Amino acid sequence: xxxxxxxxxxxxxxxxxxxxxxxxxxxxxxxxxxxxxxxxxxxxxxxxxxxxxxxxxxxxxxxxxxxxxxxxxxxxxxxxxxxxxxxxxxxxxxxxxxxxxxxxxxxxxxxxxxxxxxxxxxxxxxxxxxxxxxxxxxxxxxxxxxxxxxxxxxxxxxxxxxxxxxxxxxxxxxxxxxxxxxxxxxxxxxxxxxxxxxxxxxxxxxxxxxxxxxxxxxxxxxxxxxxxxxxxxxxxxxxxxxxxxxxxxxxxxxxxxxxxxxxxxxxxxxxxxxxxxxxxxxxxxxxxxxxxxxxxxxxxxxxxxxxxxxxxxxxxxxxxxxxxxxxxxxxxxxxxxxxxxxxxxxxxxxxxxxxxxxxxxxxxxxxxxxxxxxxxxxxxxxxxxxxxxxxxxxxxxxxxxxxxxxxxxxxxxxxxxxxxxxxxx
Amino acid sequence: xxxxxxxxxxxxxxxxxxxxxxxxxxxxxxxxxxxxxxxxxxxxxxxxxxxxxxxxxxxxxxxxxxxxxxxxxxxxxxxxxxxxxxxxxxxxxxxxxxxxxxxxxxxxxxxxxxxxxxxxxxxxxxxxxxxxxxxxxxxxxxxxxxxxxxxxxxxxxxxxxxxxxxxxxxxxxxxxxxxxxxxxxxxxxxxxxxxxxxxxxxxxxxxxxxxxxxxxxxxxxxxxxxxxxxxxxxxxxxxxxxxxxxxxxxxxxxxxxxxxxxxxxxxxxxxxxxxxxxxxxxxxxxxxxxxxxxxxxxxxxxxx
Ligand SMILES: Nc1nc2c(ncn2[C@@H]2O[C@H](COP(=O)(O)OP(=O)(O)O)[C@@H](O)[C@H]2O)c(=O)[nH]1
Numbered sequence: 001x002x003x004x005x006x007x008x009x010x011x012x013x014x015x016x017x018x019x020x021x022x023x024x025x026x027x028x029x030x031x032x033x034x035x036x037x038x039x040x041x042x043x044x045x046x047x048x049x050x051x052x053x054x055x056x057x058x059x060x061x062x063x064x065x066x067x068x069x070x071x072x073x074x075x076x077x078x079x080x081x082x083x084x085x086x087x088x089x090x091x092x093x094x095x096x097x098x099x100x101x102x103x104x105x106x107x108x109x110x111x112x113x114x115x116x117x118x119x120x121x122x123x124x125x126x127x128x129x130x131x132x133x134x135x136x137x138x139x140x141x142x143x144x145x146x147x148x149x150x151x152x153x154x155x156x157x158x159x160x161x162x163x164x165x166x167x168x169x170x171x172x173x174x175x176x177x178x179x180x181x182x183x184x185x186x187x188x189x190x191x192x193x194x195x196x197x198x199x200x201x202x203x204x205x206x207x208x209x210x211x212x213x214x215x216x217x218x219x220x221x222x223x224x225x226x227x228x229x230x231x232x233x234x235x236x237x238x239x240x241x242x243x244x245x246x247x248x249x250x251x252x253x254x255x256x257x258x259x260x261x262x263x264x265x266x267x268x269x270x271x272x273x274x275x276x277x278x279x280x281x282x283x284x285x286x287x288x289x290x291x292x293x294x295x296x297x298x299x300x301x302x303x304x305x306x307x308x309x310x311x312x313x314x315x316x317x318x319x320x321x322x323x324x325x326x327x328x329x330x331x332x333x334x335x336x337x338x339x340x341x342x343x344x345x346x347x348x349x350x351x352x353x354x355x356x357x358x359x360x361x362x363x364x365x366x367x368x369x370x371x372x373x374x375x376x377x378x379x380x381x382x383x384x385x386x387x388x389x390x391x392x393x394x395x396x397x398x399x400x401x402x403x404x405x406x407x408x409x410x411x412x413x414x415x416x417x418x419x420x421x422x423x424x425x
Numbered sequence: 426x427x428x429x430x431x432x433x434x435x436x437x438x439x440x441x442x443x444x445x446x447x448x449x450x451x452x453x454x455x456x457x458x459x460x461x462x463x464x465x466x467x468x469x470x471x472x473x474x475x476x477x478x479x480x481x482x483x484x485x486x487x488x489x490x491x492x493x494x495x496x497x498x499x500x501x502x503x504x505x506x507x508x509x510x511x512x513x514x515x516x517x518x519x520x521x522x523x524x525x526x527x528x529x530x531x532x533x534x535x536x537x538x539x540x541x542x543x544x545x546x547x548x549x550x551x552x553x554x555x556x557x558x559x560x561x562x563x564x565x566x567x568x569x570x571x572x573x574x575x576x577x578x579x580x581x582x583x584x585x586x587x588x589x590x591x592x593x594x595x596x597x598x599x600x601x602x603x604x605x606x607x608x609x610x611x612x613x614x615x616x617x618x619x620x621x622x623x624x625x626x627x628x629x630x631x632x633x634x635x636x637x638x639x640x641x642x643x644x645x646x647x648x649x650x651x652x653x654x655x656x657x658x659x660x661x662x663x664x665x666x667x668x669x670x671x672x673x674x675x676x677x678x679x680x681x682x683x684x685x686x687x688x689x690x691x692x693x694x695x696x697x698x699x700x701x702x703x704x705x706x707x708x709x710x711x712x713x714x715x716x717x718x719x720x721x722x723x724x725x726x727x728x729x
Contacts, residue, residue: 007624007696012436080593081572082565084618093435093616105593112595225432235447238482246481252446252597257432281477289432293445293478306453330593345598348453405596414602416592 010086013219014093016110016143018134024151028120028189029083029096032211035196036085065195080110089215104137104364104379108328108419111141112405115222116214118147120281123186124154127169129365134168136364139177140326140421142401145217147183149210153202154188160204175376176367181218185210199353223290224400228256228264229317230310231347231403236295248279248295249304254347254402255395256315257289258296265313266304267393272313273300290402307349309393309403317395317403323386324359324423326397329376331410331417336376336384342417346406352389353408359383376418383423437625444471444613446477446597447576448560451611452478452485453556454601458611465676466502466633467562469507471614472621473631475560476511483526487514489550490561491543494521494727495655500676503634507651518550544615548584551608558601560611566618576615582606619674620699635688639672639690 019025066382083094095110097103111117117138121131138146156162163186174182185194186202187210193199196211208216236248258264258275265272277297278285288294296310304310311317329336336355344353358374361382376382397404408418434442448471451458460475461469467604467627475484485573490504523529523546551559565571575591577599592600601609614622626633643654643666652658654666671684689695 006627007620008435008437010436011433012439079573079591082616083572084566084616086618086620091618091621109595135493220431220433225434233446234479236454236479236482240481243481248448248481250478252442279480281480287582291439291442292434293442293449296479343602345600348450402596405598407598407600409600409602411602414600414604416595416600419593419595 007088010089010091011219012091012114013214013217014094014095014114015116015118015214016095016097016107016114016138017120018097018137019151020122020128020130023120023122024189025096025120028118028149028151028187029094031192032360033083033085033190033197035192036087036211062078070398080106083326087211087215092214104133104149104381106330106331107134107137108141111137111143112401112419114141114143115219116145116217117143117146118149118210121148121150121166121170123150123152123162123166126166127173128194131170133172133364134368135174135177135179136362136367139179142398143179144221144420145181145183146179147185147210147213149189150184150186151189153186153193154191158186158193158199158201160202163205183207183213185213199407224255225289225403226256227255227317227395227400228258228310229261229290229395229400229403230258230264230296231349232304232306232308232310233348234306235304246297248297249310250295251293251348252402253290253292253294254302255290255400256312257287258310259287260285263313264298264310265316266302267309267311267317268319269302269304269308269392271300271302273298273302275299291358307347309347311393317393318425319391319393321388321391323388323392323394324425325384325386325406325420326423327376327382327384327408327418327420329380329418331384331412331415332378334410334417335378336418341411343409343411344386344392344406344420345409346392346394347403349390349392353386355384355386357385359385381398384420386420394422396424398424437621437628440614440617440621441474441477441625443597443616444474445656446598447611448475448478448484449612450599450601451558451613452562454599455609457554457556458486458558458560459554459556460484460486460488460517460560461547461562462490462504463562463676464490464504464634465562466622466626467564467614467617468633469633470617470625471560471562472507472511472513474613476513481513486727487516489516489518489556491547491550492517492519492521493540493543494519497634497636497653497655497676499636500634503632507632514542514549516554518546519526522546524550551584551723556608557603558609558611559621560613562614563612564619564622565612565615574612574615576610576612577601578610579603580608580610585610586610620696623692623696623699627696633692634676636673636676637695639670639688639694640670642684643667643669644669644684649686652683 017025083096085092095114096108097110100418120135150163150166167184169333186205187194193201194209198209231251231254232249233251236250238246260275260278262275264275275296276299278288279295338355341352341354344351361370361380364381395403404422406420407416410417524531529542529545565574575594644651645654645664645666665706669686672687673684689698
């Protein structure tokens with residue numbers, strides 16, 4: 001059964017899509033889902049019906065991705081939605097983040113789990129402030145691969161000059177950002193040009209279609225496989241005769257590789273021991289690497305609990321209570337209060353934290369530092385100094401997205417009010 | 426058997442690792458979690474993953490079945506065997522009890538379904554057991570209203586879902602903080618698709634209730650949906666049951682869960698069939714056909 005065999009060997013690419021309102025994002029996603037057959041007849045029928053009711057002339061593929069009633073009524077999308085499709089090579093998860101006032105927050109959320117970002121540009125408008133904001137957020141969140149789709153090429157007669165000048169403009173701006181890999185593709189989401197198949201309308205374009213780019217994008221750098229980090233979630237102690245002495249530390253490999261027999265150090269206690277076994281259900285494994293979920297047994301009885309981190313003695317993370325971080329403020333009802341206590345969630349650990357200082361905010365459209373207004377409000381991004389109630393075992397975000405990220409929670413409302421990325425000190 | 430090309434995980438192993446991570450977070454962050462077990466393939470996969478997450482210990486939470494009373498006997502037999510095999514504690518809550526206690530009124534007429542009534546039984550069951558986190562097997566690809574659902578979905582003290590007031594989820598950090606009386610619905614399989622579920626069932630060799638596989642059954646056709654002829658169904662004028670070769674794509678209340686004509690008798694056959702399918706699995710659910718936002722409306726009230 002070839003379908004099955006291929007499927008069991010597929011990998012996973014997660015990407016976000018960004019564009020300002022009306023750049024054609026919903027149409028593009030609808031097109032990808034439709035052409036990759038992720039859309040079923042009953043879903044299409046429902047969309048055809050809604051299109052008719054709205055008086056649209058052609059079936060509006062954008063409606064395929066339009067989720068909740070409130071949005072349909074207002075005619076806008078308001079949150080991050082996740083979509084799924086697969087080709088024989090890969091499964092794709094799209095974090096669909098709409099252009100709207102809560103936009104920076106939504107895009108940061110979508111980008112936090114993405115390996116690739118698609119940024120749409122309307123060919124008639126070229127690079128605008130929003131484009132710069134999208135690219136900046138992608139680079140801030142350490143997305144390694146950005147695909148710039150110059151959309152609505154049909155409205156500029158598929159002209160190469162238009163595309164070339166947008167590419168030049170964007171490259172000029174992006175030289176200030178840290179994005180290792182950028183692709184540019186001229187498309188028409190509406191007509192499907194260069195979306196799934198290469199279009200004969202733009203013979204001057206040498207690159208592959210968008211789908212081809214998504215299918216072949218390199219994703220090996222997605223997880224850190226260099227610095228061994230295992231964050232303990234839950235201690236497994238079976239109350240059964242058969243496994244009476246079993247004490248497993250379950251959690252996720254959030255960095256590097258662990259092998260049976262490796263010498264390891266437990267933080268924050270600093271005790272060292274060796275890995276006795278790596279368990280994944282009834283199987284024992286020789287090695288585990290990020291992002292696997294396993295349970296480790298250790299040679300020596302050491303007191304270990306949730307929130308501890310198992311590492312290698314020759315490759316230790318930073319341990320400390322004073323941090324600097326870039327944060328994005330998420331709350332619409334309150335701005336950041338320096339000196340106030342927030343709950344900070346990092347790996348499987350929870351501590352209290354106060355923000356001692358806001359060093360500056362960033363104008364996400366121009367990348368300029370703002371130092372005269374340091375009040376962090378909804379969608380603001382800025383650099384802050386934090387102190388935590390207990391040591392955090394961390395790495396810089398640029399080195400490891402999982403051990404370098406945290407969220408802040410307002411303990412009055414229990415809402416997540418900020419996302420943070422730890423900076424190298 | 427396990428093959429890594431460098432340090433690469435297949436997408437199924439990714440999804441499994443993510444689901445295990447989420448289930449362990451639930452065990453660690455909440456006082457009294459419970460796993461909602463419907464007997465359908467998604468909750469079977471979820472329970473299987475939960476078992477892996479804590480092996481060799483048993484999952485540190487019970488499983489709860491909301492029983493509409495309109496069951497296929499095969500699924501109940503399967504449920505009891507499955508719970509026995511994994512050594513889990515099963516709690517059953519009956520919609521019939523809610524009806525008898527006057528908590529809900531049975532819908533009338535031939536199209537009556539107990540599907541909507543389940544919400545009350547479920548919320549009562551959660552409150553009675555003081556459960557603060559209920560894990561469900563719902564997936565985001567199932568239905569439009571689910572696409573924005575979170576892994577950790579906050580419910581207010583009435584069990585209601587407010588789609589506009591959900592917490593953002595970043596990286597693998599899940600905020601399960603709540604006030605007394607509130608609870609969370611947790612969806613560890615959020616990122617799985619129907620195809621992923623079937624492939625995983627194959628990969629892990631998970632046994633399923635027999636109604637998922639092709640068999641002969643008396644069915645009626647109503648509003649374009651094939652419904653099984655059972656004791657719970659009232660025939661409409663002109664409806665005559667006939668024998669067809671069918672299977673079910675989802676398992677739910679027998680009065681509203683449609684089946685499809687199929688000769689797929691193995692998991693491999695089903696995978697081929699799903700790959701070629703042009704109808705969503707919920708396309709066969711009369712409960713969703715009631716209106717375009719039927720699912721969203723039920724979810725707001727506290728449905729699964
Ligand atoms: N001519 C043309 N129109 C497009 C194209 N892509 C999208 N549109 C139209 O642009 C409008 C906005 O598209 P939509 O997908 O809703 O934009 P979104 O706000 O970014 O999701 C709609 O009227 C689309 O039909 C394209 O490639 N060519």
